[in-house]
Amino acid sequence: MGARNRLVAVDKLNLSVNHGEIFGFLGPNGAGKTTCIKITMGFLKATSGQVAILGKSNTDWRVRERVGFLPENPNIYPYLNGRQALAVFGRMFSLRGAALKKRIEDVSEQLGLDRELRTPLGKHSKGMLQRVGLAQALINDPDILILDEPMSGLDPIGRRMFREVILRLKQRGKTVFFSSHILSDIEMLCDRVGMISRGRLVLDMPMSEILEQRASGGRDLEQIFMEKVGAAQ
């Protein structure tokens, strides 16, 4: 799927993410991670194949009631402050009045955004925008979270906070799918790892198996990555 202008961005990709799972989608730059995510969200159309979210077609906008999405390098209305932007996104889920206010307070507390919500988004650093981006993805308390390079631009404190948020979501039975090329983040967070290289899925393996291999003196995630992706490159 995903052929356009003769460049096959993603090819023969067959992938499913289980309920309550944290799935790390790993691959080098230009491997096709963002293309896959955009196809999943319905922003790009695959030339063939199907994508289903919660058993429904990804093109049905109603399915997004239960989905949270963070695009790569989010660019949110620079003329609004964080609180106003979160209110706009919350209203898209029919949140109103006290319920909306409470939800904004909850997500801003989770992400350490309390004071920053009063500053216009156009004046925020990349890391702070990434946090507001994550906050808008969480505003509807989604069952499925799809995050494209969520750690990009975050400082060590931000990355730690992000990991804590993801782990809390896992405890609450949420499903998280995120792309990254930072192996340590994937290792710390994920239940399962998918590796993509040149548009093809080259590995789909539970994290527990990778950790077992490493414990028994076998390959670690980095070695597997170099082997699978390096070979394909």
Added chain:
Amino acid sequence: MTNRIFWIAANTVVELVRDRVMQGLAFVGVFLILCGRLIAEMSVVERARMITDVGAGAVFLTGVLAVLFAGTNLLDREIRERSALCILSKPVSRSAWLAGKVLGLAAVLCVLIMALTAFLVFFLWAETGIVAWKLFAGGVFLYLMLLIVMGYSVLFSTITSQFMALFFGFLVVIIGHMVDDLKIYWASKAAGAQIVTKLFYFVLPDLKLFSAWRVTGEHSIIAPVEALWLVLYCIAFLLITLVLASVILERKEFE
């Protein structure tokens, strides 16, 4: 879905009100209306007539520039800057997003045109003592014309780049004011000229119908039936262009 459209429209209003270009255009409009005094002093034509002419021209020019700039930028900016990805990842269809954005722009245009018209009426009264309420009728018809141009601008912006959409938008405004004259070329022996002029005649709206002077001129009074017909004419063109834009937007890929 209606609520979501409303909130998208409200956000669009905030976006446009805080846009420097839109603010600049509003100031240019006021400045051009004030220029009417200077031109009236240099002119041999009746003072009130001159201020009204220059003022109506200023409101028209400001409105056209605002609708072309904002209309072609309306979706394009959000797609280009990728903020559309955040809003379209919510339970909002692309058509609803388009409807919200268009409603927001229509609201801002309404306020802009009516505020400039009110300023013109006040300025004319301050300069000559004449209270020309009928200028508001001219403002309403100008607004209807701008809604048609908005539909075309949004449609063009879904097909091509903002620059080209702006260019095509200008062509619609210019040719739209000459549509009736195109009939002359129907008798042309050149088949190409016949086809092109017939195409323009049937595809483009006759914007001259909404000319402010048809309602603000000295002896011109527009009949209620004709006014109703013009409203329907505007709605028809707006619906056609926006439905086409919506169909194209639904198929558009967000790179």
